[in-house]
Amino acid sequence: MAGNKAVVYSKPGSVEIRDTDYPELVLKDGPGVNPLNVGRKCEHGVILKVVTTNICGSDQHMVRGRTTAPSGLILGHEITGEVIEVGRDVEFIKKGDLVSVPFNIACGRCRSCRERNTNVCLNVNPDRPGSAYGYVDMGGWVGGQSEYVMVPYADFQLLKFPDKEKAMEKILDLTMLSDIFPTGYHGAVSAGVRPGSTVYVAGAGPVGLAAAHSAQLLGAAVVIVGDLNAERLAQAKSFGCETVNLRENADLAGQIDQILGSPEVDSAIDCVGFEAHGHGKAHGEAPATVLNSIMEVTRAGGSLGIPGLYVTGDPGAVDEDSKIGTLKIRFGLGWAKSHTFVTGQTPVMKYNRDLMMAILSGKAQIAKAVNATLISLAEAPQAYQEFDRGVSRKFVIDPHGLVK
Structure with a gap:
């Protein structure tokens, strides 16, 4: 079984890189996981090898101690990755696909999702409508500032890039599609x-x-x-x-x-x-x-x-x-x-495909606009400190060193 490393919130003002469990297609108990979500089977999901995952200002709110986030929470809701395992019920997403993951988790089956309000899905968070990876009070779905992550409802949620090679050439732009x-x-x-x-x-x-x-x-x-x-x-x-x-x-x-x-x-x-x-x-x-x-x-x-x-x-x-x-x-x-x-939360799926096309066609230069800055997983704790001091950078974590 492969290992996994992740960025973990430890206490106000501090994050750490820790060894953690390799993901499975089930939501297990852990810091921040809603008890009603423990044991939830996700054969409709996939395991991703994370290609890029970004540090967000919303993460920083938790790290500053400005939320009720528990110690040990694995952070990260801005995720782009390669599919390396697919669940039994996944029909259209395949191994090897390079995909963008909307930060808001959505089932695709409830009234909200059917009305394109994927930001307030009714079935993924027992506490209230709406959910996200690695975020306080959002159901406990494990964050993606890690080497590997599980993503549920893959056929509905994932945005597949049409050409992997071309996508990797613009990955610093495309990584911004998750949030x-x-x-x-x-x-x-x-x-x-x-x-x-x-x-x-x-x-x-x-x-x-x-x-x-x-x-x-x-x-x-x-x-x-x-x-x-x-x-x-x-x-x-x-x-x-x-x-x-x-x-x-x-x-x-x-x-x-x-x-x-x-x-x-x-x-x-x-x-x-x-x-x-x-x-x-x-x-x-x-x-x-x-x-x-x-x-x-x-x-x-x-x-x-x-x-x-x-x-x-x-x-x-x-x-x-x-x-x-x-x-x-x-x-x-x-x-x-x-x-x-x-x-409210942005319904990412309402916009991400059009914005992907704007990036691939050269119309959008989002990485340049936000000053995207590539770092390793080990550099994430230092990047959190720099971001907190107000540096004008959007930090993009490359856990496997895949970005040229």
């Missing part, structure tokens, strides 16, 4: 971005950069990215975005006015989430800041895409309300301006 590219694109689509739009993107982390690139693909006339981190803003500027530094100048509407000649945009996208900070040099954590600011700067009748993560349990929150996801939002302002809000 951040569809997530950024969903944020832009949800915000109603269209040709000629003016767009504000809150947050210049990897998802924010993916949202900005997506807005450009959708034809936006001007994309403005705001952040407190100058290095990340420089990355946004590198592919044609306007930027606003909210550490140096807290007046978001005023900075937008200087760029557009108007203090409002047509659409806004929140790519920050629940660990948002206030604006200005003396900023502190203020989790409703981004939501309130994007309502302020979005025109009446505009739309707000909110792919940024908000949680129902945050033990490190600044106040008791925020610990359960209750935020002080100026909802009356959004109501008065007739805003449309779209929140």
Whole structure:
């Protein structure tokens, strides 16, 4: 039996590389696994040899201790791999296929899946609709920041690349299909971005950069990215975005006015989430800041895409309300301006095939936009520390050294 190594959350601020079990086509007991999911047979699944797996800002929330994630949880929901074993009930996916794995696990059989809302599948998480690999309160499906991983519902979920050799040439782009590219694109689509739009993107982390690139693909006339981190803003500027530094100048509407000649945009996208900070040099954590600011700067009748993560349990929150996801939002302002809000996990399967074609045709340059940086599995703990310090990179783990 082959071994397996994985990135494991050990305690707040710390991840480790540990030896772990080689995956089987069954969900076994372990850290974070819902008791009602233990022993769940997955003959509809496959075992993947992981080719690339990415570090996500959502992982970082757990590693900072800002969720109820248990020690020992194997991390990783952004997975691309080669199929090396198929379950008895798998009909169309074959050994040797190179595939992208949507981060949200979906059965393909429930009402939500049939309506293309694979982000809230009803059958994979006993606690509530929706699930993901290696994530707290998501059913306990084992994460993919590892050498090998099991993926259920393979025929329904997996996106097969049509040409393995060509796919490997663009693997740093294609690895983004599991999460951040569809997530950024969903944020832009949800915000109603269209040709000629003016767009504000809150947050210049990897998802924010993916949202900005997506807005450009959708034809936006001007994309403005705001952040407190100058290095990340420089990355946004590198592919044609306007930027606003909210550490140096807290007046978001005023900075937008200087760029557009108007203090409002047509659409806004929140790519920050629940660990948002206030604006200005003396900023502190203020989790409703981004939501309130994007309502302020979005025109009446505009739309707000909110792919940024908000949680129902945050033990490190600044106040008791925020610990359960209750935020002080100026909802009356959004109501008065007739805003449309779209929140929640991205239904990756709604977008990933089209975005794959955009990558393979050369229309999308997502790896360049997010500054994809290849690392080994052993380098993952150091990469988590660098990411936490705000480095403008999207770390891509290559567990087997397969990427040239």
